[in-house]
Amino acid sequence: MLEKVEVFDVEESLVDDLVYVCSHRLLKDPLHMMGVKLKREWFLRMLKEYGPCAKVAYLYGKPVAQLLFYPEEADPSGPRRSGVVRVNCVYNPFPWAQKMGAARLLVESLVEDAKKGLPCLGGRPCRFLAVHAFDTGEYYPQSAFFRRMGFRHAPGCGPNDLYLEVSGRFEPPPSYEYRFKPEDLGRAYIVYGEECQFGYPFAVQMSRLIRSLKPDVETVLIDRWKMAEEAKRLGLEGLVVNGKPIKSFITDREAFIRELKEALHVR
Template sequence: MTQDVRIEDLKENLLDDRISVCGDEQPVEQLSVQKGIGEKKQWLRKMLEESSSPSKILYVDNKPVGQILYYPESSIPFLKDPDPKMLHVRCSFVHLAQQGKGHGKALFKSVVNDAKTQAKYDRLETVSFDPPGCGLSQTAFWKRMGFKERPEGEPHELEYLINGGLTRPRKNNPRRVGEKGVKIFYEPTCIFTHQFSDRIAEAVRAIDPNVSVEMVNMWEKPEMAKRRALVKGCVYINGKPMKHSIFDGEEFKREVQALLNPED
């Protein structure tokens, strides 16, 4: 039986469809996810107003089952000297039952075709990640689409060329600042952002229940991120950026302990 497949650019009236692609198969009833959904909708609306469509939605028989998220580097408010010729591809996802049918490729090719038609961009970049439960490895998928590893970059820092040669990725060298407490810097581009941020806050408070913890949306408070020279999310404890992530387990806990109690 032939299926009806189409791709739509995101519009205001399609916001719920866009959110549902990532949320249909996940526990969206969690308060942290609901907060993430609210922030992402607000961010998507702002992008639609100030830039252009930051996402495409793939429908199969009128059901939204796939998405790709992207935006120009020039729209990122906390970056120093953004490259006007760079388009960031943040993520793409197709429902598990619809994977392996060419839908992810169709979404990406639609973005590339737009970029070539508009003649605004020379390259696309992505930082691949492979979250559990999402099926096909994003790293493998992007490389199949033609992305290459960048000079002096990590294996997950990838670039797709339209014109010119490969460029070096930005290095994240966060600065120390004079302050007390904990600040968790994040971007509102994923509905699951606060799942991770809340886990970080819980891990920190397990060590010091009285410590002040502040969540900082880098798109809403870009000056705070600029002051620290951040190019991505980061956790600060008493003015010092953490080196380990929540996924590093005991190493993360030891670093939290050391930064909260430097005299121990």
């Protein structure tokens, strides 16, 4: 079946296909489309400055899977390790197109390019690929998939932080810890990234939920690409409420609300 799968680097003419893979069910959702707008603007900036930072796989001519990546040096809030490429995610949401090798070919294509020299690194070989293989709860877990592709656990990092050495040795990232300020009390800081079209909508949903539990809480949305220093002060936590980092995510609603109530001191 692999001969039916084709992989292309995403230039400007293919941005709509990149968006479609992840957003095809939400193209009429106004909030989600705000996230799409941010993603599109981010990607075009990256494309202009660094070159292609995504690949799309096509099956029978239809876009079915995507792989997003970028040089860590481009991210002002990240570790910025020289010669390291951050893999943001790989995603194939179409059951009819799964188990056809699309995701595997996307990663193999990136690894091959990384060995030769990636445009987003100015043609330099990549030292290693790094990924936080978050799991959406859908389909085959990203963490298991990347491990099958040869990625290993990154020492000293979280359980889903993985790496694949290409032309150099693994280098651990610096650690960021939340630094409390007195003005953090009574506020909720929500950190998101423009590189994913789901980032902004999730941030807005979290803000609405927090305000529904305690209306007088001030919610502050932090775009980590534009407010990097504040994002790092917050330890790159996705959410800090009333001076307390929240470890669960809104998709695990029961655990998320329980943590929010504890931080907000509400029943």
